[in-house]
Amino acid sequence: MVTSVSILGSTGSIGRQSLDVISRMPIRISALTAGSNVARMAEQCRQFRPDLAVMATEEAAMELRSVIADLPTKVTWGEEGLIEAATMESADCVITAVVGMLGLKPTLAAIRAGKRIGLANKETLVCAGELVMAEAEKYGTEIVPVDSEHSAIFQCLMGVGHKREVRRLILTCSGGPFFGMDREQLRSVTKADALKHPNWKMGAKITIDCATLMNKGLEVIEAMRLYRLPLEQVDVVIHRQSIVHSFVECVDGAVMAQMGTPDMRLPIQLALTYPERTACPVDRLDLTKCGNLSFCEPDMEAFPCLALARQCAQKGGTACSVMNGANEAAVALFLEDKIGFYDIYDLVKGAVDVVPFIPDPTLEQILEADRLAREYVFRHSVN
Ligand code: NDP
Ligand code: MG
Numbered sequence: 001m002v003t004s005v006s007i008l009g010s011t012g013s014i015g016r017q018s019l020d021v022i023s024r025m026p027i028r029i030s031a032l033t034a035g036s037n038v039a040r041m042a043e044q045c046r047q048f049r050p051d052l053a054v055m056a057t058e059e060a061a062m063e064l065r066s067v068i069a070d071l072p073t074k075v076t077w078g079e080e081g082l083i084e085a086a087t088m089e090s091a092d093c094v095i096t097a098v099v100g101m102l103g104l105k106p107t108l109a110a111i112r113a114g115k116r117i118g119l120a121n122k123e124t125l126v127c128a129g130e131l132v133m134a135e136a137e138k139y140g141t142e143i144v145p146v147d148s149e150h151s152a153i154f155q156c157l158m159g160v161g162h163k164r165e166v167r168r169l170i171l172t173c174s175g176g177p178f179f180g181m182d183r184e185q186l187r188s189v190t191k192a193d194a195l196k197h198p199n200w201k202m203g204a205k206i207t208i209d210c211a212t213l214m215n216k217g218l219e220v221i222e223a224m225r226l227y228r229l230p231l232e233q234v235d236v237v238i239h240r241q242s243i244v245h246s247f248v249e250c251v252d253g254a255v256m257a258q259m260g261t262p263d264m265r266l267p268i269q270l271a272l273t274y275p276e277r278t279a280c281p282v283d284r285l286d287l288t289k290c291g292n293l294s295f296c297e298p299d300m301e302a303f304p305c306l307a308l309a310r311q312c313a314q315k316g317g318t319a320c321s322v323m324n325g326a327n328e329a330a331v332a333l334f335l336e337d338k339i340g341f342y343d344i345y346d347l348v349k350g351a352v353d354v355v356p357f358i359p360d361p362t363l364e365q366i367l368e369a370d371r372l373a374r375e376y377v378f379r380h381s382v383n
Contacts, residue, residue: 001273002093002116006031006052006085008106009098011040013203014120014146014264018095019044021269024281031085033098036060042067049073051090054081079105086110093272095146096121099205100328101370104128108363111141118271120146122222123328127321128366129225143226144271149219150226151267152245152258157227158275159256160248169223170247170255172239173298174199176210179240183302189341191334199242199262208331212344213298217309218327221320224313231313236306238296243285260285304345312352317359318369319352325373326351333381343381351376 005022009015010032022029033054034041045053045068052074055061061077068075076084079102086094086106094110095118096103103121108128110117112135119125125132136143145151149171160166177196178186194211195204202210209215216236223234237247242262249255260266263282270277300307305327312319326348333339339347351373358365 004028004030004091005093006088006091007095007097008033010044011037012097014097017264018268021265030088030091033082033085038063045071045073052085054085082106083109087113091115093118099203101127108135111135112139114139114141117143118146119143122147122218123324125222125225126218127324131363133225144274145226146267146271148267149246150223153248155258156248156256165250166248167251168233168235168249170235170237171219172244172246173216173236174242175238175240178211186302186341191337204335205331208334212305213303214305214327217306220309221313236298238298241293243290243293308349317357318361321366321369322352322355322373323348325370326377329374329377339381347377347380350380
């Protein structure tokens with residue numbers, strides 16, 4: 001089990017659930033980071049006494065500093081602060097729970113510092129998966145997924161002898177709040193409708209990604225990178241109940257599943273205790289009461305983001321970085337009520353078509369592709 005943890009994005013949905021898990025374990029907190037929520041960060045500092053607290057801006061950091069002036073916690077800000085949190089000498093594990101591609105540089109820094117990564121920040125693997133995995137291999141760093149589907153696959157793979165015995169990974173997908181709707185019905189859905197996820201309570205960005213099914217597209221790419229498998233070996237099945245968190249199909253036809261009530265605290269805790277398991281306060285799954293479990297194919301026509309993500313995954317290079325950057329920008333605009341539901345897809349597709357493709361990009365080229373993608377979205381959303 002790890003002994004001291006830094007959490008990047010501690011005030012968010014995954015960050016708070018991580019602290020809830022850690023509060024019951026003999027684990028200390030090295031560093032906590034947040035964007036602008038000073039009040040929540042101050043509360044967390046009082047409870048967990050980190051060595052370091054990081055805010056997004058100098059202004060927020062100054063405010064935090066004055067609120068917790070009586071604590072020994074060092075307070076800093078910005079990307080440098082995030083990297084300092086990710087590389088703290090005292091931490092042996094970093095939970096990456098910031099949202100979006102801003103997690104990339106700190107994750108790379110943590111990998112190079114040899115920290116175990118509890119990886120929630122999937123955008124990092126989508127935009128620079130090859131690079132991140134190559135660095136992890138080079139530095140012998142463990143990456144334990146926190147995303148429920150990838151944790152499920154990780155758990156199933158504990159029972160598989162060798163990668164060549166795997167035929168397919170099958171990611172389950174709840175279908176989101178708009179399951180069953182067609183293109184016509186989807187044209188008029190609002191932000192409020194999209195923010196109502198049936199089974200999970202999460203941050204706003206991922207909740208919108210679940211409504212467009214882009215989240216599942218990002219997860220297909222995340223799975224390909226984490227488990228080093230080609231696109232043909234990663235499938236998606238709609239499973240409304242979110243009880244089976246994913247499957248691994250073996251070459252002999254055996255299908256392994258990891259099941260449980262939907263609660264992120266289990267995969268978070270496993271990222272800290274692996275290879276052991278310890279008691280966790282999640283509701284137990286009662287198979288006699290959970291009702292029928294259903295499975296069906298995703299509707300790629302009504303939810304074209306999933307198909308687009310698969311195309312980008314096939315293309316490789318900067319295609320996924322452009323798709324991810326454009327999607328982050330478009331979702332932010334949708335959350336500001338500036339664009340409609342299908343504008344997200346149209347803008348992301350436009351960026352993927354227009355931003356120059358680079359087959360084997362460096363980190364700088366990935367960052368540039370991300371920048372151009374965001375620029376495309378802003379330029380084409382102003383009317
Ligand atoms: P939230 O939006 O709830 O939390 C995001 C965190 O990042 C907050 O701590 C926020 O701080 C911080 N943050 C936001 N902007 C900045 C910034 N500019 N600089 C530094 N920090 C910033 O997101 P989630 O917890 O839902 O998701 C986090 C990641 O985990 C995402 O990549 C998501 O895809 C992934 N994930 C989440 C799941 C979930 O159940 N929520 C499930 C599986 C994966 P502040 O509070 O101050 O804004
Ligand atoms: Mg998931």
